[in-house]
Amino acid sequence: MQVAIRVLLPLPLPPFDYLTPFSKDTQEANALPKVGSRVVVPWQQGIRLGLVVGHKDIRGGEGLTLREAIAVLDSDSFISANSINLIETIADYTCTPAGVVLNQLIPVGLQLELKHEVKAIAENSEANSSIPSDRWTMAEKVSTKDLEFFRQQGLIEERITELKPQTQVMVPLKAVDKSLEGKAQINQRLALEALHKAGFVASGSELSRLANVPESSVRTLVKKNYAGYEQRDAEPPPLLTFPPIDFPKTASDGLASSKNFDNISGGNRVDRLVALLPKIKAYLEVKKQVLILVPESIFVEETASYLASQVPTFSISGEAKDRQRLALFEELELASVQKQGCVLVGTYLALLAPLKNLGMIVVLEHGSGSYKLQAGSRIFIPKAAEFLANISKVPLVLSDALDTPEMLHRSIEKASQEKRSFIASNKQRLHIVDLNTTKDWPLSADLIRVLKQIDERNRQAIILSPRRGFSAAIRCINCMWMAECPNCDLSLRYHRKNYELRCHQCGHKETTPDMCPSCGQTGLNPTRAAGTQWIVDAIRKLFPEQNILRFDNDQKDDLSPLYAGESGILVATTAIMRQPPLPNISLIAHTLLDTHFELGDFRASESLYRLLLNLAELAPDKRPLVLLQSFQPEHPVLQSFQEEDSEVFLDNLLARRKLFGYPPFSSMAKVQLTARNEAAAKQASSWLANALITQGAEDAELLGPTPAPVLRLKGQYSYQLFIKTTDFDRLKHLLQPAIHFRGAARVRIDIDPREMLSFLDE
DNA sequence: AGCACGCCGACT
DNA sequence: GTCGGCGTGCTC
Numbered sequence: 001m002q003v004a005i006r007v008l009l010p011l012p013l014p015p016f017d018y019l020t021p022f023s024k025d026t027q028e029a030n031a032l033p034k035v036g037s038r039v040v041v042p043w044q045q046g047i048r049l050g051l052v053v054g055h056k057d058i059r060g061g062e063g064l065t066l067r068e069a070i071a072v073l074d075s076d077s078f079i080s081a082n083s084i085n086l087i088e089t090i091a092d093y094t095c096t097p098a099g100v101v102l103n104q105l106i107p108v109g110l111q112l113e114l115k116h117e118v119k120a121i122a123e124n125s126e127a128n129s130s131i132p133s134d135r136w137t138m139a140e141k142v143s144t145k146d147l148e149f150f151r152q153q154g155l156i157e158e159r160i161t162e163l164k165p166q167t168q169v170m171v172p173l174k175a176v177d178k179s180l181e182g183k184a185q186i187n188q189r190l191a192l193e194a195l196h197k198a199g200f201v202a203s204g205s206e207l208s209r210l211a212n213v214p215e216s217s218v219r220t221l222v223k224k225n226y227a228g229y230e231q232r233d234a235e236p237p238p239l240l241t242f243p244p245i246d247f248p249k250t251a252s253d254g255l256a257s258s259k260n261f262d263n264i265s266g267g268n269r270v271d272r273l274v275a276l277l278p279k280i281k282a283y284l285e286v287k288k289q290v291l292i293l294v295p296e297s298i299f300v301e302e303t304a305s306y307l308a309s310q311v312p313t314f315s316i317s318g319e320a321k322d323r324q325r326l327a328l329f330e331e332l333e334l335a336s337v338q339k340q341g342c343v344l345v346g347t348y349l350a351l352l353a354p355l356k357n358l359g360m361i362v363v364l365e366h367g368s369g370s371y372k373l374q375a376g377s378r379i380f381i382p383k384a385a386e387f388l389a390n391i392s393k394v395p396l397v398l399s400d401a402l403d404t405p406e407m408l409h410r411s412i413e414k415a416s417q418e419k420r421s422f423i424a425s426n427k428q429r430l431h432i433v434d435l436n437t438t439k440d441w442p443l444s445a446d447l448i449r450v451l452k453q454i455d456e457r458n459r460q461a462i463i464l465s466p467r468r469g470f471s472a473a474i475r476c477i478n479c480m481w482m483a484e485c486p487n488c489d490l491s492l493r494y495h496r497k498n499y500e501l502r503c504h505q506c507g508h509k510e511t512t513p514d515m516c517p518s519c520g521q522t523g524l525n526p527t528r529a530a531g532t533q534w535i536v537d538a539i540r541k542l543f544p545e546q547n548i549l550r551f552d553n554d555q556k557d558d559l560s561p562l563y564a565g566e567s568g569i570l571v572a573t574t575a576i577m578r579q580p581p582l583p584n585i586s587l588i589a590h591t592l593l594d595t596h597f598e599l600g601d602f603r604a605s606e607s608l609y610r611l612l613l614n615l616a617e618l619a620p621d622k623r624p625l626v627l628l629q630s631f632q633p634e635h636p637v638l639q640s641f642q643e644e645d646s647e648v649f650l651d652n653l654l655a656r657r658k659l660f661g662y663p664p665f666s667s668m669a670k671v672q673l674t675a676r677n678e679a680a681a682k683q684a685s686s687w688l689a690n691a692l693i694t695q696g697a698e699d700a701e702l703l704g705p706t707p708a709p710v711l712r713l714k715g716q717y718s719y720q721l722f723i724k725t726t727d728f729d730r731l732k733h734l735l736q737p738a739i740h741f742r743g744a745a746r747v748r749i750d751i752d753p754r755e756m757l758s759f760l761d762e
Numbered sequence: 763a764g765c766a767c768g769c770c771g772a773c774t
Numbered sequence: 775g776t777c778g779g780c781g782t783g784c785t786c
Contacts, residue, residue, distance in 0.1 A: 007786080011763050016786035044765060044785065066786055099763090744781080 004066055005033055006054040007041055008087070010103035010110050012096075015053050016041075019068040033069070036077030036084060040070045040114060040160045042151070045144045047160075049073070049110050051102065053084050068151065070116075071160040078109060082391050083352045089387045094377040095669075095732070095739050095749050104376040105352045108325045113163035118142060118156050131156060165234040165323065169200040170207060174226045187217035192226050200230070236327045240320040242301050244309035247274055248621065260419055262395060263411060265403040266646065267423030268620040269365075272399045273306055275423060276362060279397065284311055284341030288359025289332075292345045293385055295368035298578040303364065304345040316346035316353065329354055348373065348381045351388060361389050366398040366407065367610055372754045380752055401613040402646055405606065405654045409664040422647060428616055429625045430642055434633040435592075442530035442591050443538050444629055450587050451569065455543050458567035461587035462618055463539070465532045466595040467504075468552035468573055470496040472529030474512065481518035482527075489712045494526045495554070496533050506714045535571045535591060543569070551576050577614055585619035589627040597635060601755060602662045605637045609649060612641050661724070663752065667731040669723045670753040671738045672708065675745040678717040682707075684745035685719035691737035692723065701725055701734065722753075 194211035297317035336356035389396035473491035485503035492501035547568035685705035704721030
């Protein structure tokens with residue numbers, strides 16, 4: 001019986017079968033490559049690096065259709081069986097090919113530069129005609145057709161070597177000699193001596209700095225062949241580390257010392273981390289490793305810095321270069337072998353880290369929308385963490401200011417095993433301004449009044465605006481024409497700098513026309529939807545002496561004076577929520593909260609509530625005034641936020657979800673069909689809707705098809721439909737026609753969509 | 763994803 | 775006549 005290997009490639013495809021590489025020395029198949037090891041396989045016209053995810057018995061003739069793997073890179077596993085299990089579980093759950101998940105979760109280790117060489121086996125003359133048998137030849141010199149033929153006939157040997165990243169360094173070529181002893185050559189001599197002493201330098205300019213000589217002297221040295229350039233293996237970069245920061249003393253006050261919980265909510269980020277610490281330390285004491293996931297790379301730094309003051313901490317995020325991540329994986333491998341307890345803090349890229357002695361998984365801010373991957377498998381990372389916890393048989397601990405209805409539901413279901421811990425915190429000082437009763441815009445009289453106090457008392461304030469730029473759109477006052485994006489069905493945002501009109505989705509830019517392109521008159525005005533630029537202008541007019549800063553994706557002012565405690569008013573988008581808290585904040589204001597109300601999305605009230613709670617994170621150890629401007633001051637979420645405990649809010653939320661049959665009481669999927677022309681997308685969506693009905697979908701289970709909230713985006717038209725079932729297996733069953741859809745439109749499936757109104761974009 | 767094949771319109 | 779646009783189909 002022959003055994004084939006199942007190889008997963010980092011491509012949007014399922015695994016493929018290959019024959020095991022054939023050893024030319026023993027004329028026998030090599031020992032079966034282990035599951036989890038990397039193999040080089042022929043792929044189309046060239047070669048590819050993939051991962052062995054399984055073995056498969058093959059019968060008789062079946063083996064003839066398979067191609068043969070070329071080389072095995074790892075004698076042991078590159079990633080563990082648990083990790084492969086996780087990849088397959090996520091692929092299955094999200095209805096995406098496993099290769100997509102692999103590519104998304106291990107962006108390192110499978111993208112190596114490989115050198116592929118061939119050599120004919122000596123005795124044979126047939127292959128000799130194009131491939132020498134006495135030396136290795138680059139495989140690309142041989143036609144793929146010949147290569148495949150010789151390979152099948154067993155006439156060639158193949159060799160794969162990893163090409164390590166190279167750097168060019170400057171090295172000394174000659175010793176200092178007489179011709180450099182003259183007075184005029186003093187700089188050249190100094191440089192050469194310095195170079196001999198250092199051994200090598202990264203560049204000529206580095207040597208000139210090192211020896212304190214002009215660059216021209218170094219250049220002359222090279223010209224005279226005293227020094228030259230050489231290619232060397234690049235040094236592996238140092239691991240991503242952050243300087244430890246001690247926990248604030250106050251943070252641990254009054255917190256439950258119990259380790260007996262599986263879920264923490266309430267308090268602020270530092271409170272929750274402190275509460276987790278005893279539990280983390282308990283695992284490290286028994287030499288276990290703890291995986292801590294955070295939603296965005298900016299939180300890696302904060303979390304790792306605090307933890308590093310207490311326990312051995314590693315970190316990983318997209319900020320780290322590929323080589324750094326590879327080096328980290330090697331380091332963790334070593335820590336596992338040596339049975340060192342350690343903490344790994346990271347974004348979703350930490351999920352497949354080689355933690356062989358994993359003891360616990362912690363998901364911080366587990367309700368954060370940033371955990372929803374926006375492309376590829378579109379998995380919600382806390383869900384993936386749950387899978388990994390089950391696969392590795394370790395506990396999962398979740399933490400967030402506000403628990404999610406999903407997790408509340410889970411702990412109710414498993415009441416006997418799972419316990420929730422709630423950290424009470426002070427209520428925010430909240431002031432809601434009714435924009436209907438004020439004519440002042442965009443700053444209400446109330447807001448101006450408190451800003452005046454900030455100004456007089458030398459305090460700090462953050463004013464949040466719903467968008468960057470000056471205004472959401474510009475419109476002609478005569479004919480109501482509005483500037484729109486040529487690629488998307490969206491209005492162009494007006495940026496006052498350079499009078500630019502910009503699409504915040506596709507990046508299209510144009511200059512604001514002097515006259516209305518529609519009616520030809522001069523009457524183009526920004527609409528009242530104010531952005532950060534407008535707010536800055538408005539504040540500057542009122543407080544010309546005040547230090548006014550801006551922080552959004554267009555302009556990130558240097559915040560260090562504010563961190564040093566200086567007075568100032570910071571106008572920002574929610575981008576500021578990813579920065580460390582400012583020390584002297586006494587006001588947090590939002591100019592127009594209504595943009596977060598988003599009617600019709602069953603998660604909108606939860607995310608608004610979470611946003612309001614997170615405002616407190618901007619000044620965790622203070623109690624600043626929170627001033628919210630809104631046209632709907634009576635909005636139910638604002639009412640609950642003021643009147644109820646967050647636990648009560650959550651209970652009500654869960655009850656409402658149950659009433660309307662939304663998750664966690666149902667499983668949902670969004671299916672989006674996208675095409676270059678609108679008719680194709682529309683037709684595909686109605687065809688698919690019919691196919692879903694044929695598959696058994698009932699009226700209540702199928703919503704749509706409807707045009708996507710933004711029909712045209714980046715020149716592509718999208719239609720979408722939702723499937724909602726009471727049971728996940730049924731959802732998967734109904735989705736079959738969507739999974740296997742072939743047609744003129746591209747289909748994207750999003751399991752557990754987070755936002756119903758927004759669009760899938762990549 | 764990447765690549766080939768095939769079908770159409772536009773041009774050295 | 776060929777070049778190159780992209781729609782379609784396949785990859786062990």
